[in-house]
Amino acid sequence: MITVGIDIGGKDVKVVLLNDGKVIARTKAVGGFEQGKVAEDLLEKAAKTADVSREEIERVGVTGSGKKYGPPHDVDITEIGAAVKGAAFLIPSARTVIDSGAEDSRGIKVENGAAKDFATNDKCAAGAGAFCESMARALELTLEEFGKISLTSGKPVPINAQCAVFAESEVVSLINSKTPKEDIAKAVNDALAERVVAMVKRVGVEKDVVVVGGLARNVGYLDALKRGFKTDVLVPEYPEYVGALGAALAATGQ
Numbered sequence: 001m002i003t004v005g006i007d008i009g010g011k012d013v014k015v016v017l018l019n020d021g022k023v024i025a026r027t028k029a030v031g032g033f034e035q036g037k038v039a040e041d042l043l044e045k046a047a048k049t050a051d052v053s054r055e056e057i058e059r060v061g062v063t064g065s066g067k068k069y070g071p072p073h074d075v076d077i078t079e080i081g082a083a084v085k086g087a088a089f090l091i092p093s094a095r096t097v098i099d100s101g102a103e104d105s106r107g108i109k110v111e112n113g114a115a116k117d118f119a120t121n122d123k124c125a126a127g128a129g130a131f132c133e134s135m136a137r138a139l140e141l142t143l144e145e146f147g148k149i150s151l152t153s154g155k156p157v158p159i160n161a162q163c164a165v166f167a168e169s170e171v172v173s174l175i176n177s178k179t180p181k182e183d184i185a186k187a188v189n190d191a192l193a194e195r196v197v198a199m200v201k202r203v204g205v206e207k208d209v210v211v212v213g214g215l216a217r218n219v220g221y222l223d224a225l226k227r228g229f230k231t232d233v234l235v236p237e238y239p240e241y242v243g244a245l246g247a248a249l250a251a252t253g254q
Helices: 035-050 079-090 129-138 143-150 164-176 181-201 219-229 239-252
Strands: 002-008 012-019 022-030 059-063 096-100 105-111 114-120 209-212
Touching (some): 002 035, 012 035, 012 239, 022 239, 059 079, 079 096, 079 114, 079 209, 079 239, 114 181, 129 143, 129 181, 143 181, 143 219, 164 181, 209 219, 209 239
Parallel strands (some): 002 059
Antiparallel strands (some): 002 012, 012 022, 105 114
């Protein structure tokens, strides 16, 4: 059975094409103001990449904050359900799933491959990827560079603000005071992870801890999570596509 999963998030749209449980195509693009059209275009691109026709795609699953703008579909699934389904498929030992995307982060307790409990920071951007990307731009770094450079910091610089707006003001002050970029990057990643760790602890932390979503590509953030949880964290390949994978799996009836 060929199914497709579409994740329409706060920033990007991701599409995963499955054939009998095997990923045969992945595509991604910025959603912008026409998320529905972007999703349709990505679906066409994924089908072309996999050399299948639209008629061969039997079922479509959608997820994400913009899922109502998605193309006609058979199944819709919550972001939490999709993250857990995708993460547990890739790493069956997952007991805690952290989904860190552009607009929010979620901590999910997993039992038997399903969500048992969860917490989210959707009311504060200071725990989300968009905040991290904004800080990286302020330092004239890519998100990948931002994560790597933070690992070279040798001096802790605290960011005390609990709000993204005030935290950004603190970062601007650090930049103006000529604080080294690596120290600022570490401070941001540590502050980001501190909020997420506190959130996840509300639902309980059990191994294995799996991190998914676009922010999982930030090695500085991952390092801060490891220190916060005092345990290793696992990251699947292509972590930003896990939600779309979960939607594709839901479309198969799994």
